[in-house]
Amino acid sequence: MNPCKCGLAGTPGHVCKRGERCQADYQARISGPFLDRIDIRVDVPAVSARDMMAPCSSESSADVARRVVAARKIQQSRFEALGAGGCHTNSAAGPNLIESVVRPDRDSQDLLMRAAEKFSLSARAYHRVLKVARTLADLGGVENVLREHVAEALSYRIGFGAA
Amino acid sequence: MVTIVNTVAFRGIEAVPVEVQVQIASGMPAFTIVGLPDKAVAESRERVRSALVASGLGLPPKRITINLAPADLPKEGSHYDLPIALGLMAAIGAVPSDAVDGHLVLGELGLNGRLAPVAGTLPAAIAAHGSGRGIICPELNGPEAAWASDEIDIIAADNLLALVNHMAGHQLCSRPQPRKGADAKDLPDLSEVRGQQVARRALEVAAAGGHNLLMVGPPGSGKSMLAARLPSILPPLNARELLDVSMIQSIAGELAGGRLSDKRPWPRLWEVVSRSVQARSAWRTMAYYFSMNCRSSTRRSWTVCVNPLKAERPGLPGPTAGCDIRRGSSLSPQ
Numbered sequence: 171m172n173p174c175k176c177g178l179a180g181t182p183g184h185v186c187k188r189g190e191r192c193q194a195d196y197q198a199r200i201s202g203p204f205l206d207r208i209d210i211r212v213d214v215p216a217v218s219a220r221d222m223m224a225p226c227s228s229e230s231s232a233d234v235a236r237r238v239v240a241a242r243k244i245q246q247s248r249f250e251a252l253g254a255g256g257c258h259t260n261s262a263a264g265p266n267l268i269e270s271v272v273r274p275d276r277d278s279q280d281l282l283m284r285a286a287e288k289f290s291l292s293a294r295a296y297h298r299v300l301k302v303a304r305t306l307a308d309l310g311g312v313e314n315v316l317r318e319h320v321a322e323a324l325s326y327r328i329g330f331g332a333a
Numbered sequence: 334m335v336t337i338v339n340t341v342a343f344r345g346i347e348a349v350p351v352e353v354q355v356q357i358a359s360g361m362p363a364f365t366i367v368g369l370p371d372k373a374v375a376e377s378r379e380r381v382r383s384a385l386v387a388s389g390l391g392l393p394p395k396r397i398t399i400n401l402a403p404a405d406l407p408k409e410g411s412h413y414d415l416p417i418a419l420g421l422m423a424a425i426g427a428v429p430s431d432a433v434d435g436h437l438v439l440g441e442l443g444l445n446g447r448l449a450p451v452a453g454t455l456p457a458a459i460a461a462h463g464s465g466r467g468i469i470c471p472e473l474n475g476p477e478a479a480w481a482s483d484e485i486d487i488i489a490a491d492n493l494l495a496l497v498n499h500m501a502g503h504q505l506c507s508r509p510q511p512r513k514g515a516d517a518k519d520l521p522d523l524s525e526v527r528g529q530q531v532a533r534r535a536l537e538v539a540a541a542g543g544h545n546l547l548m549v550g551p552p553g554s555g556k557s558m559l560a561a562r563l564p565s566i567l568p569p570l571n572a573r574e575l576l577d578v579s580m581i582q583s584i585a586g587e588l589a590g591g592r593l594s595d596k597r598p599w600p601r602l603w604e605v606v607s608r609s610v611q612a613r614s615a616w617r618t619m620a621y622y623f624s625m626n627c628r629s630s631t632r633r634s635w636t637v638c639v640n641p642l643k644a645e646r647p648g649l650p651g652p653t654a655g656c657d658i659r660r661g662s663s664l665s666p667q
Contacts, residue, residue: 171547172552173550177552180551208545208547209539210544210546210547211548211549212535212546212549214554217529217555221527228524228533229533230524231524231562231566235565237537238537238540242568260542262543301542301544302542305544306538308542309541
């Protein structure tokens, strides 16, 4: 979605004639309950001319797909070992199942606690953060969910619309 | 005496068995179809009559009654032409009455007796295989039906006359072979996207864990471009997902040439109205497919997806209802 009606809110140097309400009103068209169900929200800023002129050196789909497949295999074998064969991805795991596979250490718990209080995370949001953190750990090939994973998962949920 | 031909009706992607019962009795000449036919089924009378004439047969001047049982299930679509025609031909003795017994029949007839392809052959073939029957379908739907099983008996004919000749043993319709569609090689590649490291990472995470993703940014920043590259980083469809997706494509009439592909379906999002459908897991793939794939086939796919849900959730919007997200990029990869 665009950040506002003209789509330029947050672009450096852009001043909206309609004022700040324009952005708020536009974004309010998507309801809170709907947004609460989104696991990952990410800002996609405009690409600068410098980036466009730089030689294209980004990763190809095949490389990314390899990591994705590896992460999915980890998830599948984990859920099968727990007897939840019907569940293939972290996002599909139920609350009990996800709590049994994500055991945040003390550091991560502190971080989660503070974030939950500061940003008033809903119960659903809490579980969704855990699920994304689990996926991040799987992508990194790490057995336990670490603080950095929880922090990245939280960053996908809060601070949205800052662009 | 009543002649019975087996066919199917579709409830979502589920094929419900339907019997076409044909009775030819003495009385005032008439041709009636009962059993909740919609307009397309009711009009099949004219197509069947002409197709029979084109094949060198005429309807007897008697009272012809066709019943589509169960009578309380609405019958939609043009695929009842062929079972009705075969039922009539069996009733007047033009084909042996036991020729169609072990088969499920579907196909649309042209006035010249040509068999036109119909939607829903794949679910019908799977239902036929499940009940130990073969399937009789138009030639163009043959490859699609062949995906149901290696063992299923398929008669895929180009026209009514060829079908009759096949049944009489004068001419053989060869068994169609399943065809594979385009593979994932020709998908747009992520290397075409410049910059956007954060969004690329988010896309990868979404693909890895099956998470949903909302991208927010000014026009032209690459949201749609990134979204269109999601299928290229997702693992190919597994057998179960492939079946689900193909059955929806089959019912929506979008399975070109009966080619199944393990490529994940992808729409042109900028022309799409996104809808949020809270669906039970069995329908999730369909809802996903719909939300991803609703341009020209919108109405039909939507109807296919939502009709079975409506009974449970009366509040679901119809095919023309308004959208929640304008120019949205809300993805839910499964």
